[in-house]
Amino acid sequence: MSTTTPEAIRSEGLTKRFRSGQVAVNAVDLSVPRGAVYGFLGPNGSGKTTTIRMLLGLIRPTAGKHELLDWPMPSGAGQALPRIGSLVEGPAFHPYLNGLDNLRRLDAGDRTADPRTSRKRIDEALERVGLLAAAKKRYRAYSLGMRQRLALASVLLQPRELLILDEPTNGLDPQGTREVRSLISDLARGGATVMLSTHLLAEVEQICTHVGVMHVGKLVAQAPLAELRAAAAPRVRVESDRPDEALVTLRRFGLTGLERIGPSVVIALLGEAQPEKLVRGLVEDDVPVRGFAIEAPDLEELFVQLTGEGFDVSG
Numbered sequence: 001m002s003t004t005t006p007e008a009i010r011s012e013g014l015t016k017r018f019r020s021g022q023v024a025v026n027a028v029d030l031s032v033p034r035g036a037v038y039g040f041l042g043p044n045g046s047g048k049t050t051t052i053r054m055l056l057g058l059i060r061p062t063a064g065k066h067e068l069l070d071w072p073m074p075s076g077a078g079q080a081l082p083r084i085g086s087l088v089e090g091p092a093f094h095p096y097l098n099g100l101d102n103l104r105r106l107d108a109g110d111r112t113a114d115p116r117t118s119r120k121r122i123d124e125a126l127e128r129v130g131l132l133a134a135a136k137k138r139y140r141a142y143s144l145g146m147r148q149r150l151a152l153a154s155v156l157l158q159p160r161e162l163l164i165l166d167e168p169t170n171g172l173d174p175q176g177t178r179e180v181r182s183l184i185s186d187l188a189r190g191g192a193t194v195m196l197s198t199h200l201l202a203e204v205e206q207i208c209t210h211v212g213v214m215h216v217g218k219l220v221a222q223a224p225l226a227e228l229r230a231a232a233a234p235r236v237r238v239e240s241d242r243p244d245e246a247l248v249t250l251r252r253f254g255l256t257g258l259e260r261i262g263p264s265v266v267i268a269l270l271g272e273a274q275p276e277k278l279v280r281g282l283v284e285d286d287v288p289v290r291g292f293a294i295e296a297p298d299l300e301e302l303f304v305q306l307t308g309e310g311f312d313v314s315g
């Protein structure tokens with residue numbers, strides 16, 4: 001194996017052009033740090049599933065290259081894939097078998113799984129996704145949410161270094177959604193790296209440490225969530241005929257991120273400063289103030305600026 005890098009997933013110029021001519025994924029450079037919960041966020045049709053299918057070697061990229069756990073794909077698939085659990089389009093479950101027997105079948109077909117521990121691992125996986133009570137029910141009688149849980153259980157039959165999950169909470173009711181999110185956080189605490197795709201900003205805000213934002217096939221932003229939050233931190237905006245003097249006052253109050261915008265507007269990060277004290281300070285310094293506002297873009301506004309579209313914030 002090559003030397004261990006800080007990234008669990010790395011891609012350069014990953015591109016998929018379908019036969020129709022449509023470029024679904026356009027030169028995507030992913031960087032998913034080990035230990036991260038990486039939210040792959042984007043509206044429907046932005047290219048998330050296509051990217052994930054390329055990462056896992058299910059479809060061939062038109063251009064670009066990528067590595068999973070430092071193994072180049074697809075040549076290193078034999079080494080990389082046993083260390084990776086994935087949920088994309090769900091495994092093929094048999095409709096007339098119950099959940100338990102479906103997992104037995106999958107586990108028996110996995111040559112890296114130890115048959116002696118099979119039952120124990122299956123029960124643990126069913127328990128983790130809250131499906132133990134329904135283990136003997138036929139798959140065809142499962143609700144969409146139960147099917148999703150069984151798919152997740154199949155990913156958890158073995159310990160994994162990396163989990164790649166396409167819309168893992170899709171189809172789950174609010175309770176199921178909460179449970180799956182807490183399960184993902186548990187897995188990350190246990191040391192796994194998780195990449196999950198979602199169209200829900202709330203999902204990213206609740207469980208992710210990093211985010212990559214897709215828009216019409218392009219990765220338009222990629223950063224630790226804390227960094228994006230800082231970029232979305234509240235700012236103070238002062239309109240004055242003497243902006244240089246306004247800047248001096250704001251600086252005196254310890255504000256950072258000071259910037260002049262146009263001839264009469266300055267902005268700065270509000271930080272811990274109290275707005276009413278700032279106003280008083282400006283007046284005391286004899287700075288003529290025409291406008292004073294606190295602007296607090298939230299993450300949603302930030303993403304809208306990036307992509308020109310909103311995300312579903314519910315869930």
Ligand SMILES: Nc1ncnc2c1ncn2[C@@H]1O[C@H](COP(=O)(O)OP(=O)(O)OP(=O)(O)O)[C@@H](O)[C@H]1O
Nearest residue numbers: 018020022024042043044045046047048049050051
């Ligand atoms: N096999 C295919 N042949 C042609 N076009 C495809 C194919 N698969 C996906 N596409 C197109 O590629 C674009 C990206 O689709 P993709 O499924 O990757 O998006 P997504 O972000 O995962 O969206 P969703 O959340 O709806 O799954 C879409 O416009 C889709 O219609």
